[in-house]
Amino acid sequence: MTMPDSLYGAVMLSLIDFFASMVMITGIGVVLALFPLLNRIGKVDEDALRKSQH
Amino acid sequence: MFEQFLSFLGALLDQTGLAHFWWGNAVMIAVGCTMIYLAVAKGYEPLLLVGIGFSCVIANVPGSDLTQPGGLFHYAYQGVQLLVVPPLIFFGVGAMTDFAPMIANPKLVILGAAAHLGIFVALIGAKLLGFSLNEAGAIGIIGGADGPMAIFMTIKLAPHLLPQISVAAYSYMALMPLIQPPVMKLLTTREERLIRMKQSRHVTRLEKIAFPIVIGIIVNLFFPPVAPLITMLMLGNLFREVLVVSRLAKTAANDLMNVIIIILTLAIGSTMAAEQFLTLQTIEIVGLGLLAFVFGTGSGVIGAKIMNLFLKEKINPLLGSAGIASVPIAARVSHNVALEYDKENYLIYHAMGPNLAGVFGTAISGAIMLALLGVK
Numbered sequence: 001m002t003m004p005d006s007l008y009g010a011v012m013l014s015l016i017d018f019f020a021s022m023v024m025i026t027g028i029g030v031v032l033a034l035f036p037l038l039n040r041i042g043k044v045d046e047d048a049l050r051k052s053q054h
Numbered sequence: 055m056f057e058q059f060l061s062f063l064g065a066l067l068d069q070t071g072l073a074h075f076w077w078g079n080a081v082m083i084a085v086g087c088t089m090i091y092l093a094v095a096k097g098y099e100p101l102l103l104v105g106i107g108f109s110c111v112i113a114n115v116p117g118s119d120l121t122q123p124g125g126l127f128h129y130a131y132q133g134v135q136l137l138v139v140p141p142l143i144f145f146g147v148g149a150m151t152d153f154a155p156m157i158a159n160p161k162l163v164i165l166g167a168a169a170h171l172g173i174f175v176a177l178i179g180a181k182l183l184g185f186s187l188n189e190a191g192a193i194g195i196i197g198g199a200d201g202p203m204a205i206f207m208t209i210k211l212a213p214h215l216l217p218q219i220s221v222a223a224y225s226y227m228a229l230m231p232l233i234q235p236p237v238m239k240l241l242t243t244r245e246e247r248l249i250r251m252k253q254s255r256h257v258t259r260l261e262k263i264a265f266p267i268v269i270g271i272i273v274n275l276f277f278p279p280v281a282p283l284i285t286m287l288m289l290g291n292l293f294r295e296v297l298v299v300s301r302l303a304k305t306a307a308n309d310l311m312n313v314i315i316i317i318l319t320l321a322i323g324s325t326m327a328a329e330q331f332l333t334l335q336t337i338e339i340v341g342l343g344l345l346a347f348v349f350g351t352g353s354g355v356i357g358a359k360i361m362n363l364f365l366k367e368k369i370n371p372l373l374g375s376a377g378i379a380s381v382p383i384a385a386r387v388s389h390n391v392a393l394e395y396d397k398e399n400y401l402i403y404h405a406m407g408p409n410l411a412g413v414f415g416t417a418i419s420g421a422i423m424l425a426l427l428g429v430k
Contacts, residue, residue, distance in 0.1 A: 002428035003187060010181035010190055014174035017422045018167075024276065024418045025167040025411060031268065032160035035261045044259040049297035 071117025078328030079114040086110030086323065092228070099228035099383075105319025106224065110326040120324070127324035134321045135216070137209055139314060140202035141286040146311030147381065148290025149303045153265050155406035158254040161361070162373060162404070166411025168357025169377025170419055172197030172350025176342040183338050188212050191423050193339055196223045197346025198416030199230070200379035201318075206283055207420050210429050217325030218336045222343035224322060227380045230347070234375050234387045237351040242371050246359070247395045249370040251404040259295070266292040269414075277421035279430065284417050351375040354408070369404075376405040379412035 003009035067073055089107030093100035113121050120127040133139045156163060177194030185193060192211040195204050196219060204223040208216045226233065239247075266288035273284040293303040325331075358374030376388040385405035392401045424430070 003426050005187040007178070007181050009187050010178050013187070013191070013423065013426050014177055014194075016426060017419055018171065018174055020422050021170060021415060021419045022164065022167045024422075025415050026164055028269070028272065028411075028414060029160040029163035031272070032157055032163060035157055035160075035257075035264065036255075038260050038264055039258055041260070044263065046259050046297060049259075050300075052298050053300060 069117075071115055074116035076328070078332045079116060082114040082326055082328045082331060083111050085326070086114070089225075098231075099224075101315055102224055102319055103228055105316060106221070106323040106326075109320045109323030111323075113324045113327045121327070127320050130317045130321040131324055133317050134205055134220075135209060135213070137206060137282070139318050139321070140206045141282045142310065142314045143202045143318065144283045144287040145290040146306050146314060148266070148287040148292075149294045149306035150311070151291060151294075151381065151410065152262075152406075153291060153410055154257040154262060155254065155403050156410040157257045157261055157265055159404065159407045161365075162369070162407040163411040163414075164361070165354055165357055165374050165377035165408035166379075166413070166415035167377070167418070168360075169350050169354030169374060169408070169412060170198060170415050171353030172346035172348065172378075173416075173419055175349040176346035179342050179345055180338075183342075185338075186212075188427060188429070189215060191427060192219055193342050194346065195219075195416070195420060195423075196226065196339075196343040197350045198379050198412070198419065199223070199227055199347065199350065199384065200413060200416045201227060202283060203280070203379070203413075203416050203420055206280070207423070210279075210424060211427065215335075215339065217322075217330055218339040219343075220322045221326060221331075222340050225340075226343050226347050227383060230378075230380060230383045231387055231390070233344070233347050234351045234378075234384070235391050237348055238355055238372055238375050238388075238391055241352055241355045241359075244395065246371050247392060248399065249368055250396075250399050251370055251373075251401065252367060254403065259297075262295040263292070266295065273417070277418060279424040280417045280421040284414070287413070347378070350378045354378060370399075370401060372401060373405050373408055377408040377412045377415065379409070379416045381409050381413060382406060384412065385409040 003013045086107040089103040092098040093103035109127055112118050119125045173194040176197050177190045180190035180193040189212040192208040195207040201224050205220050208219045270285055270288040274281045290306050293299050354374035354377040355371050358371040362368045372388045372392050376384045378384045388405040389402040392399045
């Protein structure tokens, strides 16, 4: 089902898109908030990475 | 014999561009020269405006073959039209960009969506002016202030509007330091502009490496319509952050990016021929683009103020306007406006968070729009 090509369709599209974007980007924010947990896995040795240039 | 001489001379003149020159060409040549002037004398986005301005001038010299099939500008435009150039721009941007400000302060990510109300104001405005829903969607995306995304969406939704939309998007991005500050000042108090942000946490290398991989998976999983752009953004960023392929990251961020900018600017300017450009439709699109930028800036600032109602530690509302994607122009504007009121209030790092989130916000809006309009 697609949006009708009318003013009603434009308003509906805008409302759904705006709120869905907010929800999705909030979801990305939640994923990013969990990122510090990654540091429990271990640590990356930056000096070693810099030395092993390819 | 004299008549024959005149007739040959007439035929010769007819083969030059001079015979086909009309006032519209003169207007567009003046527009091109103004762009070059703004870039050179005022410093407005010279990387973009010099190339766009020059190819706009050449595109309006009748007889120039550069914009015709076989001409270099024509093939530059093919790169844009075939959606080769926009993902490569994202690739270069990814290799240039440190996403740490976004990772460090996830709550500011929401401003990347809040600042996109302008997209929908322009979309509804375009529909009221009689554009089709697909055309209105493409026009609305100007408000995302993301040039490659505007091009990508326009090719998908309304390819015939590409010249007007790409020019409006890139021109307004260059003019953001003029458009945004009055709106930001109108919607904030002096006290709010003086709010200082707390130092962000340190983001480790592991987080920086994980970021492009995680986002690459999320985008391809949830937003396949815009995945080509964001995937390339993340690939460029991965090259940068893994540290073991620095020469690839440097190539993507410098040499390749420079080549792509040349191709992109020539392509955009070459579409600005007077016959296509000097229409009422162009004026409407340019007007709607401005409306989108103003509302996007405003909604970002208001979004930040709404967040402050719930936050113990208040954020500077000037960060909200940075949620418009244009990286790093919008972040720089937030920083500069804050500096006007407090010479030691450096917002740039904090503003980069919502600014980078704005790229994702525009991409997500675009993906949802394509899905709702049934366009693949």
